[in-house]
Amino acid sequence: MxxxxxxxxxxxxxxxxxxxxxxxxxxxxxxxxxxxAKTPTLTLLWETEASLPTNESVLFDEATGTIYVSNIGGMDPQAKDGKGSIAIIDRDGKIVNPVWVGGLNSPKGMAISEGKLYVTDIDELVEIDISTAKVSNKWKVEGAIFLNDVASHEGTVYFTDMNTGKVHAYADGSISMVSEGHASINGIAVAKDGTIYGLDGSGLKMWNADGTASVVNANVTGGDGLIILGDGNFVASRWQGEIWFASADGETKMLDTKSAESNTADIGYNAAEKILYVPTFFKNKVAAYKLDY
Structure with missing residues (x-):
């Protein structure tokens, strides 16, 4: 672009x-x-040790600077085997706590809301109390098959089910369905004004006030992680090993690691320093890149 x-x-x-x-x-x-004009680029800063088993998602906490990593643990992202965990790494790539919270199954997307870390786990939404590092609640989601990405906004936690094409929301102790009919939906993010964006088979899309959805970019399809940069710009990852800079005007591929068989799953972002955190899934490490655009 x-x-x-x-x-x-x-x-x-x-x-x-x-x-x-x-x-x-x-x-x-x-x-x-x-x-x-400048072409958006990613420059590798560091990589963690390869000891974060099948890491799927990275979340940077702007309030504390903590970086959370969800680890599926095994090779099967739908296995209910208790091998899943949440790790903590620091901003230099050091693994601070490899199992901050354990006993999960196949944890994936994460978001923070009101002192709690919310993570999807196959067909459950799991709530973790950050201050105690204990699971404080679990909600079984009716009809859920493959819960995936998570985002939060003003007390509401939004999350996707990739296999059913649905977007759910948790608020005030109950779960509801926000929208459906979004084939292979995965990545989700919410702007400061409350506008919801997502990645599915049709591309990067935006939810309108009346509940309908409009496609913002039809070329970045099948995306995994989604970051809202502002000014109409986004970063989207594809699990196979691609990271894109995207907007309504076009897109630029910034990273392609398919030849190295390194995946790019649910990315995290440090907006203040413009650093992108990339979980590599089967490579068992997190890579940090400087974003320049």
């Missing part, structure tokens, strides 16, 4: 002729310079 800006620069040259009858003459020369 390249943008060309035209900047007109005025150059003025004057030739003065001194004689009794000759007037002053001027010539104006307009010079046009084409300036190529």
């Amino acid at each position: 390249n943008t060309t800006l035209k900047i007109g620069l005025m150059g003025l040259s004057a030739t003065l002729l001194f004689s009794q009858c000759a007037p002053q003459k001027t010539e104006e020369v307009v010079e046009e310079i084409l300036v190529e």
Whole structure:
């Protein structure tokens, strides 16, 4: 997605002729310079040790600087085997606590709301009290098959079910369905004004006030993690090993790790420092990249 800006620069040259009858003459020369806009890029900063088993999601807590990582644990993302966990790493890539919370099954997306960490776990929404690092509640979601990404906004927790194409919401102790009919929906994010964005088979989409959804970008399809940058710009990952900079005007592929067989699952983001955290799934490590755009 390249943008060309035209900047007109005025150059003025004057030739003065001194004689009794000759007037002053001027010539104006307009010079046009084409300036190529910056292409969004990702630069690798660090990688953790490869000891975060099948890590699926990374969440950066802006309030504390804590980085949470959800680990499926085994090879099957739908296994109810108790191998799943949440780890904590620091901003230099050191694994601070490999099992901050254990005993989960196949944890995936995460979000924080009112002192609780919410994580999807196959067909349950799990609530973890951050202050005690204990599971404080679990909600079985009726009809759920493959709960995936999570986002929160003003006390409401939104989460997706990739296999049923539904978006659910948790608030005030109960779960409701927000929307359905979104094939292969995964990534979800909520803007500061409450607008919901998601990634499904049709691309990057936005929910309207009347509950309908509009496609913002139809090329970034089948996405996994979604970050709202603002000003109409987004970062989206595809699990297979791609990360895209996207907007309604187009998209730029910033990272492709498919040849290295390294996945790019549910990404996290440190907005203040413009650092993207990438869970590599079967590579068992998290990679941090500097985003420049």
